[in-house]
Amino acid sequence: MENFVIAASNNFVVEEDEKQSPLKTIFKQYESVIIESIITSFGLDFIIKDQYGGDVDTINNVRKVGQSSPDGKDVMTYKNKQNEQNYNNRGDYNSSEYHSSSAYKNKNKEISAQRKSGKLVDSYTGKKIKQNDKSDLDHVISAKEIHDDRGRVLAGLDGVDLANSDENLKATNPHTNRTKKADTMDDFLDKHGDEYTDKQKENMKDIDKQARAAYEKKLAKTYYTSPQFANDTALAAGKVGVKMGLREAFGFMFANIWFEIKAEFEKANLKENFEFGAFFNTLGNAVKQGIDKSMSIKSIGKLLQGTVAGALSSFTTTICNIFFTTAKNVVKIIRQSYASIVQALKVLFINPDHYTFSEKLVAVSKIIATGASVVLGTIVTEAINSTPIPVLGDVISAFCGSMVTGILSCTLLYLIDHRGEIVNKLMSFFKNINFASDIVNNYQKTAEYFENYAALLMEIDIQKFKEETELFNSVTSNIGSYRNEEELNRNLRNIYDKIGIDIPWKGYDSFDSFMKDDNAVLVFE
Numbered sequence: 001m002e003n004f005v006i007a008a009s010n011n012f013v014v015e016e017d018e019k020q021s022p023l024k025t026i027f028k029q030y031e032s033v034i035i036e037s038i039i040t041s042f043g044l045d046f047i048i049k050d051q052y053g054g055d056v057d058t059i060n061n062v063r064k065v066g067q068s069s070p071d072g073k074d075v076m077t078y079k080n081k082q083n084e085q086n087y088n089n090r091g092d093y094n095s096s097e098y099h100s101s102s103a104y105k106n107k108n109k110e111i112s113a114q115r116k117s118g119k120l121v122d123s124y125t126g127k128k129i130k131q132n133d134k135s136d137l138d139h140v141i142s143a144k145e146i147h148d149d150r151g152r153v154l155a156g157l158d159g160v161d162l163a164n165s166d167e168n169l170k171a172t173n174p175h176t177n178r179t180k181k182a183d184t185m186d187d188f189l190d191k192h193g194d195e196y197t198d199k200q201k202e203n204m205k206d207i208d209k210q211a212r213a214a215y216e217k218k219l220a221k222t223y224y225t226s227p228q229f230a231n232d233t234a235l236a237a238g239k240v241g242v243k244m245g246l247r248e249a250f251g252f253m254f255a256n257i258w259f260e261i262k263a264e265f266e267k268a269n270l271k272e273n274f275e276f277g278a279f280f281n282t283l284g285n286a287v288k289q290g291i292d293k294s295m296s297i298k299s300i301g302k303l304l305q306g307t308v309a310g311a312l313s314s315f316t317t318t319i320c321n322i323f324f325t326t327a328k329n330v331v332k333i334i335r336q337s338y339a340s341i342v343q344a345l346k347v348l349f350i351n352p353d354h355y356t357f358s359e360k361l362v363a364v365s366k367i368i369a370t371g372a373s374v375v376l377g378t379i380v381t382e383a384i385n386s387t388p389i390p391v392l393g394d395v396i397s398a399f400c401g402s403m404v405t406g407i408l409s410c411t412l413l414y415l416i417d418h419r420g421e422i423v424n425k426l427m428s429f430f431k432n433i434n435f436a437s438d439i440v441n442n443y444q445k446t447a448e449y450f451e452n453y454a455a456l457l458m459e460i461d462i463q464k465f466k467e468e469t470e471l472f473n474s475v476t477s478n479i480g481s482y483r484n485e486e487e488l489n490r491n492l493r494n495i496y497d498k499i500g501i502d503i504p505w506k507g508y509d510s511f512d513s514f515m516k517d518d519n520a521v522l523v524f525e
Contacts, residue, residue: 146159
């Protein structure tokens with residue numbers, strides 16, 4: 001797609017052709033950008049393997065390991081095998097380990113003292129627990145849930161410490177604690193909610209919400225600030241960046257090969273005299289020319305821009321997966337969008353082609369239009385993929401997606417190039433405004449001219465320049481005082497000698513004697 005964007009933004013204007021229909025004219029003008037878009041966005045997508053949930057493990061995603069995506073086509077997996085190994089090696093849940101920690105014992109002593117003093121209140125029901133009644137200490141988030149939490153293992157935090165934190169230990173009656181067991185609060189209330197009033201149930205949910213918020217905050221702070229997460233994120237961004245850079249560079253090369261093949265076959269005219277030898281020779285030459293044409297600075301630029309776009313898209317995808325799980329099509333849309341964003345920023349801020357402000361608006365509008373076309377094509381592809389089509393499902397979805405991209409993009413580009421009256425007035429208005437960037441560009445060009453001129457002046461022999469100037473001044477002042485042509489010719493001859501100009505009829509007394517010699521030749525040096 002990024003190739004499409006560059007071609008479309010680089011002074012690409014539709015030409016009218018009265019002999020062709022508007023549709024043919026559009027396709028002819030935009031054939032190159034459409035071909036590059038289809039090759040890059042659909043033909044070379046195998047280079048970058050989008051994954052359900054992105055390329056980096058997040059707390060949100062590891063908790064879904066083994067679960068299918070909403071469309072049922074993908075299953076969540078660990079992205080880093082070491083994280084998976086750590087979870088498998090966490091060990092079995094041991095209840096006594098969690099209930100015998102010093103934090104648990106100290107909290108138990110604290111509530112026992114409150115109960116004996118008559119000040120203990122059931123955290124869940126709000127009822128006062130009498131001195132002679134029994135009380136239990138409940139893990140709001142059960143110790144087993146914390147022990148088996150993939151997010152906790154990913155963060156590398158100790159389960160015993162988390163389970164026995166102050167906000168996760170609450171005093172309650174033995175019946176509630178022993179009925180709840182290892183259930184979540186929601187599951188417990190679904191089973192036994194009719195035993196409690198609405199107010200008590202709301203209180204239980206609030207306590208659970210607060211405990212989980214504190215728990216999640218600890219996990220997030222530890223994991224997302226860890227060197228492991230930073231390394232995984234940087235590695236994923238680097239891999240996707242390099243792959244996307246290669247995809248853009250290869251797309252540029254394959255598009256060049258295609259157009260060279262097309263041009264060579266048009267020139268060869270193999271329809272009339274087809275020979276296999278000539279066919280393969282023409283094909284080989286076209287491929288070679290296409291590859292040679294791709295080995296340029298422009299190809300390197302595409303590689304770098306693709307790398308930047310890929311790295312940014314990977315980083316964005318990782319951030320998104322911290323809060324929600326991205327489907328494969330969402331990952332692709334983010335990636336495709338960044339190709340447009342990077343190119344638009346390049347036009348707006350670097351402006352390598354020295355566009356005026358109005359020209360930059362046109363270029364950026366084309367970039368946005370083509371980027372949106374590819375995104376829509378991707379959405380169409382994924383929508384068709386979600387519909388079970390036997391045998392040729394993938395082929396049909398890819399074709400439909402690329403067709404939507406091609407048709408929509410060339411139509412939008414045509415509309416941009418053939419702007420309406422209002423848009424044309426706006427463009428004329430912007431052209432008449434001297435923006436700071438335009439003024440700076442003009443000053444830069446002027447400074448460059450003066451710099452080049454100064455360099456030339458530095459090479460001049462000033463003394464010789466003065467002598468030549470005085471000579472020319474004396475010639476021009478005296479030339480009008482000569483009385484006849486003979487005197488004028490004599491003095492001009494003297495001037496030639498002083499200046500060092502060789503006369504073309506050198507070796508003859510006069511031009512007349514030169515003209516009388518049939519073998520004479522003028523020599524200019």
